[in-house]
Amino acid sequence: MKVESVVIVINNLMGKQQYGEARDIIQKEWKRITEPLNFHLLGSEAKELVKVIARENQDKDFSLLSEKEKRILNLLNEAVRDVKLPYAKKIFFEHKELFDQGHAQKWLTADAKFMCYAWDKNA
Incomplete structure (x- = not known):
């Protein structure tokens, strides 16, 4: 799937408040979504979710729990x-x-x- 399509899907899910599904897609497409040009295409809520996921990935205690x-x-x-x-x-x-x-x-x-x-x- 093209990255533009992924961004549209994520933005739509965020608009529908389906944060779990949006999180799953962001995590699957992490490398492509976090590229500066693609990150810029995300809506404000989606950008915040990406930032939260990035902080979680850096927190060692967070990754210790399933x-x-x-x-x-x-x-x-x-x-x-x-x-x-x-x-x-x-x-x-x-x-x-x-x-x-x-x-x-x-x-x-x-x-x-x-x-x-x-x-x-x-x-």
Whole structure:
């Protein structure tokens, strides 16, 4: 696919707020998308997403976690935020070894860290 077509697809996905699909395409086409002439063709939201992905690629802690582990951490953050504490507690104990890792702690919100600490002390 021509790079111009890829840029159009990415911009359309960003406009439709389909960020996951846009991220997948950006990662697959990383070398071509990050070339200055092609980067210039991206919309402002797509450019920001490329910058976020670039920062993630440089962060060593970010690459230590799999996509599944990142989803689990975000799920716990959301459950604590929405005060679904029994569900959050279940997630914590099902994946306790993940939450014990130092680099995983950086993904948790302050509230989620507090709840994990409390559950860990009561266990």
